[in-house]
Amino acid sequence: MNFGFTEEQELLRAEVRKFLDQNAPLERVREIVEAEDGPGNDPALWARMAELGWVGLNMPEAHGGVGLDLETLLVVLEETGRSLFPSPLISTVLAAKAIERFGSEEQQARWIPGLADGSKVGTFAFMERSDTLGPEGVETLAKPDGDELILSGEKLFVSDAAAADLTVVAVRSGSDAPSLSLVVVEKDTAGASAADFEAMDLTKRIGKLTLEDARVGTDCVLGEQGAAWPSIQWLLDLGAALVTAEAVGAAEAALEITTEFAKGRIQFDEQIGKFQGVKHPLADIYVDVESFRSLVYYAIWALDQDADDARLAVSRAKAYCADAFPQSAIMGVQLHGGVGYTWEYDIQLYLKRAKWVRPMFGDADHHYERVALLGDL
Amino acid sequence: MDFQLSEEEEAFRQEVASFLDEHLPEGQGRTPEFQAKWTEAIREKRWVGFSWPEDVGGGGGGIMEQVILKDEMAKRKAPALGSCFMGLAWVGPSIIQYGTEEQKQKYIPDILDGKYQWCTGYSEPDSGSDLASLKCKCEREGDEYVVNGQKIWTSIAMWSKMMILLVRTETEVKSKHDGITCLLVEMDTPGIEVRPIKNMSGGAMFAEVFFDDVRVPVENRLGDEGQGWQVTISALASERSSIAEVHGLIRKIEEVKDLARNTIRGGRAMSDDPGIRRRIAQAETKVEAMRLNGMRFLTKQLKGEPLGSETSINKLHRADLEIGLGELALEILGSSSTLMGGEEAEKGGAWAKFSLNWPEVVIGGGTPNIQRNIIAERILGLPKD
Structure with missing residues (x-):
């Protein structure tokens, strides 16, 4: 029994984090996405990530990928989530996975190499x-x-x-x-x-x-x-899991930003983080983030193993996240006070990400209903 | 990640399973004869005090083995391992760690055999969440300590032969955590008075305990004088990753589901109500989150890292579920949820009573807001208030 990552996976995490901290801090992310008529991502950075093998991480080796499991991809997604890194990574992985899993050898050879080397977006x-x-x-x-x-x-x-x-x-x-x-x-x-x-x-x-x-x-x-309906369902499940994996990183970063703010902001001659009215909501956010983290780690593992409970595991993770992440981001903005409402402060970027995550591949209503059905209700 | 058991673990699981299949036959009523046979069998198997060292009579079981054992037992709704609840949970571990040879020989075998109950004298009227502020007075006179003061919320005090008691031996201290001493007290010592407290569900599980010039021999001190806080903390740290509690909650959710299926209101089964379906699914998801959080904590323990404040996560979830499931059941029941007994009440008012008994789990061992303080201060690093 081991519910943790390997040393290699932890090294990868450190490497991705360093890369993103250096090349895509939030100021840079804002430049990329706010550019008029821009592509919404940085093609040069995308190419370098592909070179480093992170785009093709989960794609088959025979077609130019690295051939690692979803669990390893999860580590990368947590980091792209933390950085709100704008890229078509999840989309491209989903397209490649559809072709790998349901396409012929010929189709794989035709499309996957371009996706794996970053020259094509899927x-x-x-x-x-x-x-x-x-x-x-x-x-x-x-x-x-x-x-x-x-x-x-x-x-x-x-x-x-x-x-x-x-x-x-x-x-x-x-x-x-x-x-x-x-x-x-x-x-x-x-x-x-x-x-x-x-x-x-x-x-x-x-x-x-x-x-x-x-x-x-x-x-x-x-x-x-x-x-193709069963294949499509599987792709929708994978999509929900990948989106949730990225949301773990984003929600964790939003919590960190708000916690740091609460330590630095002085009112009534005290750091506001000293007040239980600030402390307790932050603790609740921590509980939620750690919990959907556990749920999505297991869901990804279950997808890797093609386990019988993979679908249920995905629904639990996405449902929990679709409720908790927007709520925690709203609380994050609230705890910032007036500056939380500004374009300048970063917490709003995470609130918007949370609102993007909510319906993507099924909202909490959709997934809780599936949990009920799969639980014989 | 790997959620499979290793070969040795799987072998142990099978050993447990076949022992339980043999000793817990299907449909077996829990008669006194059965209980006696079960108690003898698990003692012989050294499953009582399974995690304790073998030289004190424990089973020497590792962390993973404990989890497997509890898991298999929970699946079969097996009776508890041993009957001296607090003795097994924290008094025993404290004595093993801090006790003298004589204390170990005197108390540990009785705890394992369940000869009598222990109760816990920690909380005081003015020292609840802020336990270290306790004031129960204790002065040394020759070979005896003389105790004067009061404890409260002492579970099963009226049925216990022994108490593990925290007293203040020194008042002029730099930190309130200093000057606290731990004593092992016989409940029939002259000067002890126990007054049961009736709780809101009508039962009485806990009591006030008064001490009036109660004389305790010095040899009954556990640990050094002034070391009481460490003795207490280390016992609470022996707490595990809460995986076992998950099974109880899963069973409760199954009962709520059955209740929803069988409760027809306005011509419709409550299990068809979208709001109820969603809330049941949410509860189930939260329990699964607890189970998986527990596995992550367990992974840490298996790597030899100490468990820190993260166990507060599951305590908060558990509090939420203990309260929430009761409320959900009452909402499913509708008007009859207000009844505590009689034939109109579902199962004789069992859900109504359940919905009033959560404080036993939710308040004891740290209220939810104390858990939030722990997370905020020790994990998020926010300033103490």
């Missing part, structure tokens, strides 16, 4: 206007036409939509609800266009992918046509 598009995570919510049609599929529909709330060179898209292949397929759509496909929305959290790009009679070859379908 993403996964599921959500539509229906705003539900059930299979019935997918209306984007894939109409067969010889050895091609004609795609039409609109995918919404797609992470890194505009930046993505390839998008793994959930599409409908038949009228019964679970009859879905996964299709890879490349950026230059005629009839496919992507645009980012005006998002609250500037460190996370989110947008839409419009498909107007976009034609893709059937060789772009991952796995069996019309039978």
